[in-house]
Amino acid sequence: MNIGFIGLGVMGRPMARHLIDAGHTLYVNRVKAASQALVEAGAIACDTPAEVARRSEIVITIVPDTPDVEAVLFGPEGVSEGLQQGALVIDMSSISPVATKAFAERIRAGGGGYVDAPVSGGEVGAKAGTLTIMAGGSEADFARARPLFEIMGKTITHVGEVGDGQTTKVANQIIVGLNIQAVAEALVFAKASGADPAKVREALMGGFADSTILKVHGERMINRTFDPGFRLRLHQKDLDLAVNAARNLNLGLPNTSTVAQLMNAAVGHGEGERDHSALIEVVERLSRP
Template identity: 55%
Template structure:
């Protein structure tokens, strides 16, 4: 049994922490909101501050919305850095800016501790099942120490490179996922307005080269009109904003990514900042004057 900490227990973090707990480890947790009952019932110790989590745990995980949130939890008064002692590991599962990640890692290293950026992909479904893809940046020794715990949360855990490269890999993931969600939305909307049954179109496409988890899961959400968030537009839009910032600094064109980002901006304009990212179809529907499910 190891002593593990977890700060940030939202849609993703709460499920990920539960899998660490199911692995038989002692868990110390902290969140600005109420800690999920399932963790408390399983024996998790609720701490008053991130500092307290870091004092009690040997490996501390964070899962937070954005770069400023990670910086605050790490370095604010009562933050994780204040509770660290030499030899501990901080693992950030958030999706944040690569450049800031390298700065955070350097500060944690100065305290005699290791830092791994380990953003995840797989949504709430993968977090629940413990089947996330986890893309890591850090040194080999720290990764080897943290991997048994990461394996409890993910089925594909990869050290991609040094600090910051895990975050860059997540940006690439979000480009592919976001643009594929947009493509599925285009296809199903076109089919529906042409008079086809979108359910049958979706079923016909599964098994061929157009098949994907996104077609299966997000296509279903679009047809059912189920936009309760698994992955929020707010967060995926943030990730594509990071992608566009990196593309500008590196001189790499990302035209499709820019379009997908703009369509999510359109959803935000409709009041959908907290919708599931599959709701990108609503921006296309607004332009088409037609919703999936209508009779053409």
């Protein structure tokens, strides 16, 4: 198929490459040095999102935040200006569920389809093609999108209507964020008590406290390897979505709110571009005299 792909960042680049390798023709926008290899592999660079849309049956977006999606879709020379009748927009960003529903209504009013399909699995999952994809949209639109999802991901779930994918991703980020905080506190506690955090982590793996976070991010915390698989500032944004939604729904999410504040502190300390496992350094600073 002719596929538009907008958002060639840490996640988008390997996802786009999988689609190229599967034989699809990709039209891309805003090619930078880091994504030049995609053009060399066969992707076709376009000057604007509208041009991408004019040449594509399906347009995939994966950009950082809600305003970025809105700008790509509806800004000057945006996707909506070039979208073919019957074309499908798949937004794989992690953004507001409320805004997602509004975006879908505007795309549908113009004759297109819409699926929200945020992902989990980080850069590692994007490179391996093993992402978890949580999708919202009509049965027909999901069926069109699924063959592409199967190229980029491993666990693919049609959660429900448009917006439900984003709701699922926010729930995912709550669980991941709180687990990162729990592992960070446990390792800080172990070190302060005189134990070897690496040995403590090893002892906990395989028991009831075991988790992917303990395995992957626990190791990052111990080795101080905070090159981003998923940037802390992006997780901060996702927890802000959770806190704001909880306020609108009159929900008490006390631990989510606490971790969101700690991520705010990390970003304020200049750590927003590091991996979210660097949250341990906030815990360490809180404990130092």
